[in-house]
Amino acid sequence: GADSEQLELLLPAIIALRPKACFIQCVTNNVYARGWPADRSIASLKRIVDGLVSAGIIPVLGAVPPRLDGSQSAANAARKAPVNAWGAKYLPMRGGYFVQHWAASASGTPLADPASAIGAASAAVLGDGVHPARPYAFGYGKALVGPLRAIYPRVPALTPADVAASG
Numbered sequence: 001g002a003d004s005e006q007l008e009l010l011l012p013a014i015i016a017l018r019p020k021a022c023f024i025q026c027v028t029n030n031v032y033a034r035g036w037p038a039d040r041s042i043a044s045l046k047r048i049v050d051g052l053v054s055a056g057i058i059p060v061l062g063a064v065p066p067r068l069d070g071s072q073s074a075a076n077a078a079r080k081a082p083v084n085a086w087g088a089k090y091l092p093m094r095g096g097y098f099v100q101h102w103a104a105s106a107s108g109t110p111l112a113d114p115a116s117a118i119g120a121a122s123a124a125v126l127g128d129g130v131h132p133a134r135p136y137a138f139g140y141g142k143a144l145v146g147p148l149r150a151i152y153p154r155v156p157a158l159t160p161a162d163v164a165a166s167g
Contacts, residue, residue, distance in 0.1 A: 001029055001033065002026070002029060003026070003027075003029045003030045003033070003034055003036075003044075004026045004027055004030055004041055004044035004045055004048065005044050007024070007026055007044075007048065008044060008047055008048055008051075011048065011051045011052070014052070014057070015051070015052075015055040015057065018057075019057055020057070020058060020151060020152070021057060021058040021059070021060055021151045022052050022057050022058070022059055022060065023060045023061075023062065024045075024048060024049075024059060024060065024061045024062065025061075025062040025065075026045070027041045027045065027064045027080070027083050028064055028065060030044075030079075030083075031064055031076050031079045031080045031083070032067065032071050032076060035075075035079070036079065037079060038078075038079050038080070038081075038082035038083050038086075039082075041079070041083045042082065042083055042086045045061065045083070045086075045087070046090070049061070049090065049091065049094055049096060050094070052096075053094045053095060053096070058095060058096055058097070058151055059091060059094065059096035059097075060091075060096060060097045060099060060144075060147050060151075061087045061091050061096065061097070061098050061099065062099045062101055062140075063084045063087065063088075063098065063099065063100045063101060063102055064080040064083055064084055065101070065102050065111075065132075066102050066111070066112045066116075067125070067129055067130055068123075068125050068129040068130075069128060069129025069130050070129065072116075084100070088100065097146075097147035097150070097151075099140075099143050099144055099147060100143065101139065101140040101143040101144070111124050111135075111136050111139050111140070124136040124139065
């Protein structure tokens with residue numbers, strides 16, 4: 001249930017670990033639980049991203065995901081759209097990656113409902129309407145492949161045959 005300002009408090013601990021990259025999936029609680037305006041979320045994310053970059057850590061930011069639990073509204077869509085637009089523009093300028101995972105698909109199922117004017121999730125989420133079901137998680141993983149290969153080029157990627165062999 002953390003928001004991005006609470007996650008900022010973790011920066012010193014993250015930096016102390018000296019990772020090569022840090023994946024951030026946040027602002028969901030900013031938008032849906034706190035109702036913060038986009039500029040507050042962006043300011044907080046900017047402090048996180050800039051802090052990581054200053055420490056030599058590559059930031060990877062996941063887009064604010066859609067929901068299907070009834071809280072996806074025009075007001076919430078208006079709060080998250082500028083955050084996603086900012087992330088898509090700012091992260092590459094800082095040497096990081098923005099992952100628009102909900103624009104992906106898994107087995108032909110889009111993760112966001114393309115017919116929804118407010119960007120609601122598709123049926124690829126769990127019954128709670130919030131958390132990814134297996135198709136969403138798989139699609140999200142596919143969306144992360146590009147940034148992960150760029151950050152960790154020596155780590156071999158699993159092939160479909162590897163995945164099938166592991167069950």
